[in-house]
Amino acid sequence: MEKFSTGREVRAAIRAGFRGPTAAFAPEYVQANLVAVPAEYAAEFRSLCARNPVACPLLDESAPGATGTALASEADLRRDLGGYRLWRDGRLAAQSAGAREFWRDDLVAFLIGCSFTFEYALTRAGLPPRHVVLGLNVPMYRTNVMLAPAGRLHGHLVVSMRPYPADDVERVAAITRPYVEAHGEPFWSGEPGRLGIHNLATPDEGDAVPFEPGEVPVFWACGVTPQAVAIESRLPYVVTHEPGHMFVTDRLHSERPVA
């Protein structure tokens, strides 16, 4: 499962043409969601993160027009992720392997923590996520949980889901809880209807995964949440990653704050 051992190797492979979700890649390294908004929305986006730190744990913010980040040397946020999306007026306007053609001098890039960051800890504990075992993208679902709005930005929480035996949920929660910059402990486990999710077989993003008998769905807040915000707030122009196709940083988990 572990195809690359460092963020630098993952980014080099992507520059060389690799495409696909990055779960279990460079497993000791922090992975991140990308959201780039016009500078006139940057303060509101920063506030959205501060007000919703479980969904949007902010790892880094670039200067307007900058394409690098303090989280990785020699990185270019326009080409170091395996997939990009352009959102215009709340609608998906384009998908591309690179974002060079989408980038504007007024874009401010935000990097937000990702639950892939804690998957290695689950795997080491003998609790590998199903999508990792099966080589699928993690399933993600929009929910009915309202975010705390920030100015013109509002929307609902997006969650990722991993099935686990009901008896393991407490242990799974304890393992992911310390990863405060990667959504931390589960947001909910059990009945999906409580989050307004009606059919686990049809995720809004990523791939459906099969359940074994006795397993329950365990949901974590997801860094795709800002894409729901882009849609619901009808933002004029936003560049994001393709869900599951993360920016893999040079930072080891061990360097980042934990609870």
Added chain:
Amino acid sequence: MEKFSTGREVRAAIRAGFRGPTAAFAPEYVQANLVAVPAEYAAEFRSLCARNPVACPLLDESAPGATGTALASEADLRRDLGGYRLWRDGRLAAQSAGAREFWRDDLVAFLIGCSFTFEYALTRAGLPPRHVVLGLNVPMYRTNVMLAPAGRLHGHLVVSMRPYPADDVERVAAITRPYVEAHGEPFWSGEPGRLGIHNLATPDEGDAVPFEPGEVPVFWACGVTPQAVAIESRLPYVVTHEPGHMFVTDRLHSERPVA
């Protein structure tokens, strides 16, 4: 409306027997919600605040058994608020003017920001809250908005409500937004059903307030939220303030961080 000019004066009046909501008291001073939990729940409560900073902006945490706070000199959290509640196993077990008989050596007291803190700014801008004008307690409502849980602690958001003309909502939001330690900008305005509130005339806490033609309800996250958490999580033992009967600190707004 302004009955006292400092937190010290309010606390002295309460020690002398004053009872009642503290809206518009000592208007330049920060007001706070009280939640005291057994020490074995303190880490989880601290995490609940960190994960839900809009509902639970943490101002101060005491040492186990301590009854003072860094936010006010010579304060005694067991008698400096105008009303207390004791919760046992998620049920309201007692209400009292003092908490001396409820306090235990293992209690850790948390002080959480309160929206009364920004009401003076609204009043100075010619937008006094209706409950202040009428001398009522602010109306508060439980919602269907799930909090991010923290260990054994989970629950739903509680909001306070103030009616404003639809045309003033943006200005009201701009005024309260900088008060990041007092819930900041509104959580929602307009249709109460979007928060799962079915009848504004029957608040869960505080007093109903009348609407004028053209006004809409404006909702802010509320520091009574931990009382909903105490209920929903069936916490064995929690001491809180009586909603609206706040701890008035020695801190001026101008000393506290803003956005």
